[in-house]
Amino acid sequence: MTQNVLEAAGTLIIGAGLAGLFTALKLSPRPCTVLSPEPVGVGASSAWAQGGIAAAVGLGDTAEAHARDTVLAGAGLVDEDIALGVTSEGAARIFDLLDYGAPFDRDSEGRLLQSKEAAHSTNRVVRVSGDQAGRAIMDALIRTARDTPSITLLEGVVVDDLATRDGQVVGAFARQIADPMAAPIYISAQEVVLATGGIGGLYAVSTNPGRVRGQGLGMAARAGATIADTEFVQFHPTGIAVDRDPCPLATEALRGHGATLIDENGHRFMFDIDPAGELAPRDIVARAIHARTSTDRPVFLDTRQAVGAAIYEEFPTVAQYCVEAGIDPATQPIPVRPAQHYHMGGILTDARGRSSLPGLWACGEVTATGLHGANRLASNSLLEAVVFAARIAEDIAALPLTADHEATQAIPLEPPLHGPGPRQDPHEAVATLRKVMDRHLGVVRTAEGMRTALRTIAELEETHAPGSRAFLNMTTAATLIAAAALRRTESRGGHFRDDFPETDPAQAHRTLITLAQALAIRATA
């Protein structure tokens, strides 16, 4: 089959969320090419972030206190050096974002306003117009990126495979979304940065945009990268239960503002479970809600007293979701349920953002840097994206720039290209996979359920992956999550097992796993 070959202008960045765009801006004036399946900014979780960015920029707050909260939330698995490094660089990155035009909320004296979110010991989340942080930050970065001559934006292009030669990542295989018959394009590059976001689309109920579905994790694992902590999946306690896909989110800042969680009798049940009540760590709140909603007992987020009619002005995104579902949040409680929200696991990187594969860096939610451990502290993910983007840019900028690198001369043999003919998009198989992940790798897990999931993933892969590399990336990511979860015989952070409900101090270590190891676990499930 004919194959197009393209040499990336500079570093190749796959994905145009906050991680990808911030890397591109920090690399400037060094050239780079950013790939985005949709127009830049569309289909990225970053643009949907509501709460904001956690950073110790408030009076009396310190990087040490922020790092302590991060370590505590991470349930024993946070890399403490990484945590302190990231929280220490937070303020500088917030000033970068201000320079790029992010319109953070300020008080009358010009100081940055900060919200409180669960498990933060102080108000620490820098925000925009209540719940508009992601959209506003992304709009500012997109404008700046479009005006930056060193950045080439390629839109309408999706990547299915990394290209490797002799163990080195030398580019990627991409295709145009609009033309299913088009030949794959081999894009060669001296450095590749994967910034494809999380795994939400692997789950039937998720707050993430549908395109964000474990593609980068899957392709990096297939290329041989070491993967970490995949069993740790964060479920947001307050997805709005209105039967929409993706599931709309009611930001945690509402609970920070005093909104309560009530059952059908108006009882505030969280204090029966944890002294921190509604502001207990996310996994505890998610499980408490799941225990009710999974047995058809409704749970509501009650904003009537704490926020009232001001919700329309202070949290316009949430208010809009409610109105679209026929709910007036000023007078009615909002029905909620847990929804997959964030993946703590991902491509293992070092402190510079380098993966285990030479030539491949990774940034943002697709990574496991050690910052989140078993459970992410709220609003630490946008922070992680900008801190590591800056580090990656600095690391790459120190490398010599070769004008005409030899990668274009020899097309890599691996991975195999698509056969001729249109690519299949196995919609039914995707739907089945998402249901299986929800049911068996959700808020509460059991060995039997995870084995069933692994067998089903294997069957789906065998039948449908030969026609779709994109689906193979999904089943690969799903396999890594399920295999690591089955192997961890305890409960910790975002991984809760009914059959092992206690935390086991002997398992207080991060998970490192390769695809070969995960497939071996799957084969015996």
Ligand SMILES: Cc1cc2nc3c(=O)[nH]c(=O)nc-3n(C[C@H](O)[C@H](O)[C@H](O)COP(=O)(O)OP(=O)(O)OC[C@H]3O[C@@H](n4cnc5c(N)ncnc54)[C@H](O)[C@@H]3O)c2cc1C
């Ligand atoms: C509703 C919601 C609210 C949130 N609120 C907050 C918050 O307040 N604070 C916080 O810190 N975090 C929040 N998060 C989490 C945070 O938004 C994400 O972790 C973060 O934005 C991830 O950034 P990213 O750049 O890694 O990925 P994304 O922003 O998801 O960008 C990934 C990019 O990769 C592209 N892509 C995917 N697959 C491919 C492929 N195969 N080929 C090419 N491109 C591809 C996507 O289209 C997209 O452009 C929230 C998440 C959601 C969903």
